[in-house]
Amino acid sequence: MTPRWLIVPAAGAGRRMGSECPKQYLCIAERPVLAHTLARLHLAFPEAGLCLCLQADDPYFSAEWVPFADYRRVSGGEERVDSVLNALRAIESEAADDDLVLVHDVARPCVSIDNLLELAREATLSASGALLATPVADTIKRDDAAGRVQSTEDRRGLWQAQTPQGFRYALLRQALEMALGAEGIGASLVTDEASAVEALGLAPRLVAGRRDNIKITHPEDLALAEHILAAQRQSEHIQETTAS
Numbered sequence: 415m416t417p418r419w420l421i422v423p424a425a426g427a428g429r430r431m432g433s434e435c436p437k438q439y440l441c442i443a444e445r446p447v448l449a450h451t452l453a454r455l456h457l458a459f460p461e462a463g464l465c466l467c468l469q470a471d472d473p474y475f476s477a478e479w480v481p482f483a484d485y486r487r488v489s490g491g492e493e494r495v496d497s498v499l500n501a502l503r504a505i506e507s508e509a510a511d512d513d514l515v516l517v518h519d520v521a522r523p524c525v526s527i528d529n530l531l532e533l534a535r536e537a538t539l540s541a542s543g544a545l546l547a548t549p550v551a552d553t554i555k556r557d558d559a560a561g562r563v564q565s566t567e568d569r570r571g572l573w574q575a576q577t578p579q580g581f582r583y584a585l586l587r588q589a590l591e592m593a594l595g596a597e598g599i600g601a602s603l604v605t606d607e608a609s610a611v612e613a614l615g616l617a618p619r620l621v622a623g624r625r626d627n628i629k630i631t632h633p634e635d636l637a638l639a640e641h642i643l644a645a646q647r648q649s650e651h652i653q654e655t656t657a658s
C-alpha cells in the first residue's frame with residue numbers, strides 16, 4: 415500500500431554538523447541533501463501528499479527541489495517530534511483516521527526504494543505500525559560519565575532505529591499528542607515516532623533495513639553519503655543496462 419502522507423522533518427539546525435548552513439542544504443553531487451531525499455521518496459511514492467517541516471524563517475529552501483504535485487510547507491517545532499506533530503495537525507482536515515503516514519528524516523537521502531516499499535507494506539499490515547531498523551553489529555559500551563567504560567551492554571535483541579517509520583494517522587496523532595501532553599513522557603524521550611506509540615503500550619514491527627540508510631549527522635557522514643549515492647546510481651545504471 416502506498417502511503418497517503420509523507421512527513422519529512424527538515425527544520426533542524428544541524429548543530430553536530432557544524433556547517434554554515436543546516437546540513438539538509440549541504441550539497442552532494444551538486445544538489446542539496448534535501449533534494450536527494452525528496453527525489454528518493456517521490457520515486458517510491460509519487461502519488462503521496464508531502465508535508466515538509468521547515469524552519470519558519472528558512473532562507474535556504476527552494477520549491478524547485480520538491481518533485482511532489484501535492485505538497486505543504488509546515489513550520490517546524492522546537493524538537494523533531496514537535497515538527498512531526500505540527501505536520502499532523504496541519505493535515506487534520508484532509509486526513510482520514512486510517513490513512514498511512516510515513517515519517518522520514520530529510521537527513522537520510524540514501525534510503526533504498528526496496529526498503530521504502532517494504533516498510534510501507536509492513537506498516538500497512540501492522541496495527542501498531544512499523545519502522546526500519548538494523549540489528550546492532552558492534553559491541554555496546556555504557557560510560558561512567560568520566561570517559562571510562564562503566565559496563566558492556568548485552569546487544570542481543572538491540573536494534574538501531576532508522577526512518578521511515580509508518581503508522582495510521584489517528585494512531586500517530588494520538589500517540590504524539592499524549593506523549594507531548596502535560597501528562598506525557600516529554601519530547602526528550604520521544605526521539606522517534608515509534609517511542610510515542612510504544613508509550614501507549616503498543617509494539618511497532620521492526621523491519622530490517624540496509625545499514626547504508628545513514629542519517630547525515632557529523633561532517634564525515636557527508637562524504638560517506640556521497641559515496642553511497644554514487645554506488646546506488648551505478649548499481650541502478652547496471653540494472654537498467656542489463657534489463658535493456
Ligand SMILES: Nc1ccn([C@@H]2O[C@H](COP(=O)(O)OP(=O)(O)OP(=O)(O)O)[C@@H](O)[C@H]2O)c(=O)n1
Pocket residue numbers: 422423424425426427428429430431438467490491492493494495497519520521522629630631
Ligand atoms: N526541531 C527539529 C529538529 C530536527 N528536525 C529534523 O529531524 C531530522 C533528524 O534530526 P537530527 O539529525 O538531530 O537533525 P538536527 O536536529 O538538525 O541535528 P543536530 O541535532 O545536530 O542539530 C533532521 O532531518 C532534522 O532536520 C526537525 O524537523 N525539527
Ligand SMILES: C[C@](O)(CO)[C@H](O)COP(=O)(O)O
Pocket residue numbers: 494519574575576577605606607629
Ligand atoms: C528518528 C531517528 O532518525 C531514528 O534513529 C533519530 O532518533 C533521530 O534522532 P536525532 O537526534 O533527532 O537525529
